[in-house]
Amino acid sequence: xxxxxxxxxxxxxxxxxxxxxxxxxxxxxxxxxxxxxxxxxxxxxxxxxxxxxxxxxxxxxxxxxxxxxxxxxxxxxxxxxxxxxxxxxxxxxxxxxxxxxxxxxxxxxxxxxxxxxxxxxxxxxxxxxxxxxxxxxxxxxxxxxxxxxxxxxxxxxxxxxxxxxxxxxxxxxxxxxxxxxxxxxxxxxxxxxxxxxxxxxxxxxxxxxxxxxxxxxxxxxxxxxxxxxxxxxxxxxxxxxxxxxxxxxxxxxxxxxxxxxxxxxxxxxxxxxxxxxxxxxxxxxxxxxxxxxxxxxxxxxxxxxxxxxxxxxxxxxxxxxxxxxxxxxxxxxxxxxxxxxxxxxxxxxxxxxxxxxxxxxxxxxxxxxxxxxxxxxxxxxxxxxxxxxxxxxxxxxxxxxxxxxxxxxxxxxxxxxxxxxxxxxxxxxxxxxxxxxxxxxxxxxxxxxxxxxxxxxxxxxxxxxxxxxxxxxxxxxxxxxxxxxx
Numbered sequence: 001x002x003x004x005x006x007x008x009x010x011x012x013x014x015x016x017x018x019x020x021x022x023x024x025x026x027x028x029x030x031x032x033x034x035x036x037x038x039x040x041x042x043x044x045x046x047x048x049x050x051x052x053x054x055x056x057x058x059x060x061x062x063x064x065x066x067x068x069x070x071x072x073x074x075x076x077x078x079x080x081x082x083x084x085x086x087x088x089x090x091x092x093x094x095x096x097x098x099x100x101x102x103x104x105x106x107x108x109x110x111x112x113x114x115x116x117x118x119x120x121x122x123x124x125x126x127x128x129x130x131x132x133x134x135x136x137x138x139x140x141x142x143x144x145x146x147x148x149x150x151x152x153x154x155x156x157x158x159x160x161x162x163x164x165x166x167x168x169x170x171x172x173x174x175x176x177x178x179x180x181x182x183x184x185x186x187x188x189x190x191x192x193x194x195x196x197x198x199x200x201x202x203x204x205x206x207x208x209x210x211x212x213x214x215x216x217x218x219x220x221x222x223x224x225x226x227x228x229x230x231x232x233x234x235x236x237x238x239x240x241x242x243x244x245x246x247x248x249x250x251x252x253x254x255x256x257x258x259x260x261x262x263x264x265x266x267x268x269x270x271x272x273x274x275x276x277x278x279x280x281x282x283x284x285x286x287x288x289x290x291x292x293x294x295x296x297x298x299x300x301x302x303x304x305x306x307x308x309x310x311x312x313x314x315x316x317x318x319x320x321x322x323x324x325x326x327x328x329x330x331x332x333x334x335x336x337x338x339x340x341x342x343x344x345x346x347x348x349x350x351x352x353x354x355x356x357x358x359x360x361x362x363x364x365x366x367x368x369x370x371x372x373x374x375x376x377x378x379x380x381x382x383x384x385x386x387x388x389x390x391x392x393x394x395x396x397x398x399x400x401x402x403x404x405x406x407x408x409x410x411x412x413x414x415x416x417x418x419x420x421x422x423x424x425x426x427x428x429x430x431x432x433x434x435x436x437x438x439x440x441x442x443x444x445x446x447x448x449x450x451x452x453x454x455x456x457x458x459x460x461x462x463x464x465x466x467x468x469x470x471x472x473x474x475x476x477x478x479x480x481x482x483x484x485x486x
Contacts, residue, residue: 350431
């Protein structure tokens with residue numbers, strides 16, 4: 001369709017101006033014509049550029065975006081308003097979100113420092129996780145489709161290639177070839193596998209690589225053979241190109257870009273967690289290397305990739321449920337040995353049911369505990385002492401298949417500190433000790449566990465000591481840190 005002039009009236013919408021004219025669509029600012037109700041937010045109209053020569057993919061993509069825009073919600077997607085019919089004028093009207101795309105950001109400055117890369121990456125990962133929880137995988141994440149608001153929040157755009165687990169996959173039915181943007185497409189998408197949320201993690205990894213190095217990890221392949229290479233090939237380590245990059249950032253980026261989805265982050269929430277807590281990232285050989293992967297490894301991957309083919313899409317939300325972020329709130333005073341033991345048993349059971357889950361050990365201290373001395377070194381030592389205690393508490397747990405981190409929070413309101421942490425880090429399960437006060441007391445005073453259980457955005461497991469301390473095995477007694485029994 002040709003460009004519409006300002007003042008054009010279409011189905012009750014008045015076109016104001018064209019804010020973007022791309023190869024696939026025109027974007028206009030629009031508002032309701034006089035007399036219509038105000039939706040309470042600015043609006044944009046997206047009109048796809050369909051011509052007689054366009055293939056089925058363009059038409060199906062419009063139908064897919066129309067379908068998905070009506071059912072997704074939240075702060076990381078524009079609000080849907082209306083749509084036009086394909087037989088007349090196809091269009092989508094949605095919320096106009098202020099900000100700049102990541103592509104505009106890259107055009108102005110091809111590289112960013114590590115802190116900026118982490119900030120932008122965490123914003124993208126949170127947006128992707130919000131989408132995945134709604135059983136939607138974007139499958140076309142790229143800088144032009146990520147809008148960064150002035151508040152630093154990421155809003156995802158263009159759902160024409162997306163997948164929804166509860167709707168027919170129209171693109172998979174029409175096509176059995178790779179569907180996506182060549183620079184950012186994940187290896188499994190190349191062979192037609194759709195619906196895996198880790199495909200979006202791969203695309204985020206490509207953007208992180210470009211932000212960190214100013215280059216593309218796999219170039220811009222234009223052939224099917226070029227695309228298939230990412231089923232077995234690793235990119236050059238970012239630190240080979242930019243030696244000043246920290247090892248933790250390379251660890252995160254290369255983990256996102258693993259050829260096999262199972263070796264990437266288990267969920268976008270896990271990725272956001274590492275980018276928000278770089279000091280907690282476990283650096284392996286992946287983060288330290290400055291040479292590319294050798295021929296032998298690539299050859300073995302090539303042999304394995306030769307048998308990959310189209311597979312049915314898995315249920316997105318179920319995959320997230322299988323790899324939650326589990327938080328245990330560890331008290332550091334007025335706590336019995338039996339309670340610490342019971343907390344550890346509850347965590348062990350929860351992790352045992354969820355291979356790949358992440359454990360975050362958290363304790364909350366009052367500001368007075370660090371301000372009691374004026375020395376900055378003393379304040380650091382206070383935090384180190386509690387971190388050491390939590391690590392000692394966790395020693396008896398089998399954490400070989402679980403990433404684990406330890407966090408000391410300072411707050412006067414313990415419940416609110418735990419709630420803020422859980423919400424900000426997409427925690428799925430909170431494990432904490434039950435209140436030791438009697439029911440009569442709880443009728444008048446809301447204890448910390450009760451406050452958390454009432455307001456938490458996730459599942460809360462309240463643990464009461466199940467055995468008198470005298471009956472615990474001596475080995476279990478000795479594994480509880482003496483400092484945490486005080």
